[in-house]
Amino acid sequence: MDKQSPCQVIGIASGKGGVGKTTVSVNLAVALQAMGKKVMLFDADMSLANAQIALGCRSPYNMSHCLSGEKTLAEVVVTTRQGVQLVPGASGLQEMAALSEVQIGRIVQEFSSLDAQFDYLIVDMAAGISPMVMTLLSACSRRFVVVRDDPSSIADAYGTIKVMMQDHHLDEIYLIPNAVASEPEGRGLYERINQVCARFLGHSVKYLGSIENDELILLALKKFQSVSEYAPGSAGSRDFRRLADLTDNLPRLDQASGGVQFFVERLVQAPA
Numbered sequence: 387m388d389k390q391s392p393c394q395v396i397g398i399a400s401g402k403g404g405v406g407k408t409t410v411s412v413n414l415a416v417a418l419q420a421m422g423k424k425v426m427l428f429d430a431d432m433s434l435a436n437a438q439i440a441l442g443c444r445s446p447y448n449m450s451h452c453l454s455g456e457k458t459l460a461e462v463v464v465t466t467r468q469g470v471q472l473v474p475g476a477s478g479l480q481e482m483a484a485l486s487e488v489q490i491g492r493i494v495q496e497f498s499s500l501d502a503q504f505d506y507l508i509v510d511m512a513a514g515i516s517p518m519v520m521t522l523l524s525a526c527s528r529r530f531v532v533v534r535d536d537p538s539s540i541a542d543a544y545g546t547i548k549v550m551m552q553d554h555h556l557d558e559i560y561l562i563p564n565a566v567a568s569e570p571e572g573r574g575l576y577e578r579i580n581q582v583c584a585r586f587l588g589h590s591v592k593y594l595g596s597i598e599n600d601e602l603i604l605l606a607l608k609k610f611q612s613v614s615e616y617a618p619g620s621a622g623s624r625d626f627r628r629l630a631d632l633t634d635n636l637p638r639l640d641q642a643s644g645g646v647q648f649f650v651e652r653l654v655q656a657p658a
């Protein structure tokens with residue numbers, strides 16, 4: 387394992403809900419883990435189809451127990467069947483703004499010790515572009531924007547990209563067209579969105595890879611499984627394997643633009 391570079395922290399956003407953020411977060415995490423990478427998944431959304439459901443696990447604790455000092459980070463984290471380590475996050479996140487210096491020091495230290503243990507930290511965002519979502523996205527080293535080929539998803543993806551670029555000066559933004567009919571159609575959707583970004587925002591977004599519309603992805607979720615467990619031979623499983631490969635082939639980002647320490651420092655030091 388190449389641990390020359392820090393843990394790569396990837397935020398999964400979309401703007402709109404129901405587009406496939408959790409699906410991509412969970413299945414990408416499982417596919418990277420299956421490649422032999424060490425993956426941690428941070429659930430920053432607690433809406434219905436959340437990461438715990440999708441991975442078929444349940445945690446009695448979440449980040450708020452860790453922030454309050456009742457539990458250590460290690461006690462809050464659950465190991466899923468697939469070997470992915472899951473941090474149930476959301477309900478504690480707002481409390482980060484109220485932490486004392488001592489608490490901040492402890493949290494930063496607990497998270498930073500993860501850097502050596504993990505290759506990837508994947509952050510599943512809530513819908514929308516709330517300050518919390520933008521703080522999380524800014525703290526990540528890379529951002530993947532999930533988009534479907536429908537007008538409201540495209541508008542919301544563009545809106546999210548615009549805020550990331552113009553208000554937060556973020557780069558390393560990649561599109562993942564989801565639930566598309568084919569890879570060429572996904573690439574076409576990327577090209578349409580990128581043209582608008584280049585023209586009106588003056589910056590390009592990058593293309594990562596597409597995920598086909600596959601009913602087995604939906605059925606897998608209903609069985610609390612990743613698609614690779616539920617239907618290893620499916621198009622969805624193939625696409626997530628490819629997505630994991632593409633992700634792992636991206637240039638490694640160094641400590642200055644990433645890593646777990648950078649991530650958690652940005653989170654706990656964000657203005658309330």
Ligand SMILES: Nc1ncnc2c1ncn2[C@@H]1O[C@H](COP(=O)(O)OP(=O)(O)O)[C@@H](O)[C@H]1O
Nearest residue numbers: 403404405406407408409435565598599600604
């Ligand atoms: N590529 C796909 N093909 C078929 N169904 C999908 C696909 N991606 C997501 N879904 C389904 O769409 C629904 C919403 O996905 P989800 O990941 O929960 O969205 P979000 O996290 O953005 O709210 C889920 O029922 C999921 O199974």
Ligand SMILES: [Mg+2]
Nearest residue numbers: 407408431435
């Ligand atoms: Mg979700």
